[in-house]
Amino acid sequence: MSRILLLDVPGLVASIAIGAVVLFFSGQFWLQNFILLFSFLILGVAVTKWRHDEKKERGLYEHERSWKNVLSNGGVPALCCIAYYFIPNPAWIAAYVGSLAAATSDKFASELGVLSGKPINLRNLKPTKPGTSGAISGLGTLMSFTGALIMALVAYFLFYFNPMYIFAIAVIGFLGGLVDTLMGIPEELGFGTKSSTNIICTVVGALLGYLFILL
Numbered sequence: 001m002s003r004i005l006l007l008d009v010p011g012l013v014a015s016i017a018i019g020a021v022v023l024f025f026s027g028q029f030w031l032q033n034f035i036l037l038f039s040f041l042i043l044g045v046a047v048t049k050w051r052h053d054e055k056k057e058r059g060l061y062e063h064e065r066s067w068k069n070v071l072s073n074g075g076v077p078a079l080c081c082i083a084y085y086f087i088p089n090p091a092w093i094a095a096y097v098g099s100l101a102a103a104t105s106d107k108f109a110s111e112l113g114v115l116s117g118k119p120i121n122l123r124n125l126k127p128t129k130p131g132t133s134g135a136i137s138g139l140g141t142l143m144s145f146t147g148a149l150i151m152a153l154v155a156y157f158l159f160y161f162n163p164m165y166i167f168a169i170a171v172i173g174f175l176g177g178l179v180d181t182l183m184g185i186p187e188e189l190g191f192g193t194k195s196s197t198n199i200i201c202t203v204v205g206a207l208l209g210y211l212f213i214l215l
Contacts, residue, residue, distance in 0.1 A: 006044075006045055006048055006049075006065060007065055007066070007070065008065070008066050010066050010067040011065050011066045011067050011069065011070050013067070014066075014067035014070040014071055014074075015041070015070045015074070018037070018070065018071075018074040018075070018077075018078045019034065019037060019038075021078040021081060021082065022034050022037050022077070022078060022081050024085075025078075025081040025082045025084065025085035026081045026084065026085070027084060027085060027088060029084075029093055029159075032158040032159055033081060033093075033096060035154075035158055036096075036097065036100055036151070036154060036155060036158060037074070037077065037100065039151065039154045040073075040100050040103060040104055040107075040151065043104055043107070043108075043147070043150065043151075044104070044107045044111075047107060047108055047111040047112055047143075047147075048107075048111050050111065050112065051115060054115070068195045069194075069195065069198070071195075072194075072195040072196070072198035072199050072202075073103045073107075073198050073202065074103075075199065075202070076099045076199065076202035076203055076205075076206050077096050077099045077100050077103075077202065077206070080092050080093075080095045080096035080099060080206055081096060083095075084096070090213060091209075091210045091213040091214055092210065093159070094209040094210055094212060094213040095205075095206040095207070095209045095210040096206070096209070097151075097152075097155045097159075097169060097209055098169065098172045098173065098176070098205040098206050098207075098208055098209020098210070098212070099176070099202040099203070099205040099206035099209065100151055100173075100202075100205070101147075101148045101151040101152060101155075101169050101170065101172055101173025101176070101205055101209075102148070102172070102173045102175075102176020102177055102179075102180075102201050102202050102204060102205025102206075103176075103198070103201065103202050103205070104147040104148060104150065104151045104173060105144045105145070105147045105148040105151075105173040105174050105176060105177030105180075105201075105205075106144070106147075106176070106177040106180040106181075106198065106201050107147060108143040108144055108146055108147030108148075108177075109140045109141070109143055109144035109147070109177050109180075109181065110140075112139065112140065112143040113130075113136075113137050113139055113140020113141075113143055113144070114130040114131045114140075115130070115139065116130060116137035116138065116139035116140055117130065118137060118138075119132060119135035119136060119137040119140065120135060120136055120137065121134060121135050122134050122135065122136055122181070122182065122184075122185055123185045123188065123189075132184075132188065133184030133185075133187045133188045133194070133197070134181060134182070134183075134184030134185035134186075134187065134188050135181075135184070136181055144174055144177045144178070145170060145174045147173070147177070148169070148170045148171075148172070148173025148174045148176075148177065149166075149170040149173075151169070151170075151173060152165075152166045152167070152168075152169035152170040152173065153166060155169060168212060169209070172205055172208040172209055172212060173205055175204065175205075175208060176201045176202065176204040176205030176208065177201060179200060179201055179204045180197050180198065180200065180201035183196075183197040183200050183201070184197060
């Protein structure tokens with residue numbers, strides 16, 4: 001199972017723990033929230049495996065991920081479920097959706113954007129090698145929005161909200177992914193890690209999702 005999900009044993013344990021939290025604390029939305037979380041996991045595996053031989057040749061393929069990666073992507077969504085359990089406000093569900101849309105946006109950008117041969121380093125606006133944190137490319141940007149849009153569509157079929165919200169959720173997820181890219185600039189300079197940028201990405205998605213419902 002861990003090999004299929006591209007997780008080592010600690011990563012698999014962490015993913016099971018987060019799944020359990022989502023199931024227990026999501027109240028009436030336990031099934032929808034779990035399916036959305038599982039969708040993120042499956043999409044992440046799919047884009048990681050996409051053209052993996054090419055990624056291996058270029059030194060860009062990460063096969064197994066551990067608990068840090070799981071918590072940095074799933075920790076904030078899990079906290080949104082806990083918050084909803086104690087304060088059953090629909091805004092927390094929107095925050096949950098926003099955080100996963102942002103995590104998916106980042107995953108698509110990082111796993112598919114590296115296949116672009118011409119990323120631009122946002123720190124100095126010069127071409128750089130694929131996989132550099134804080135770099136952006138046309139393909140990566142397109143894939144970032146695509147990932148967020150896919151999660152928005154999945155959420156729509158799970159929660160049956162206003163169809164106009166699909167685009168809003170996609171934008172929210174995309175903005176979270178964009179913040180992740182921007183946080184890659186100080187990461188390249190030694191301030192922060194991939195885990196910390198992932199956390200910030202999901203926090204931004206959750207915050208924007210929460211505020212969107214309130215407004």
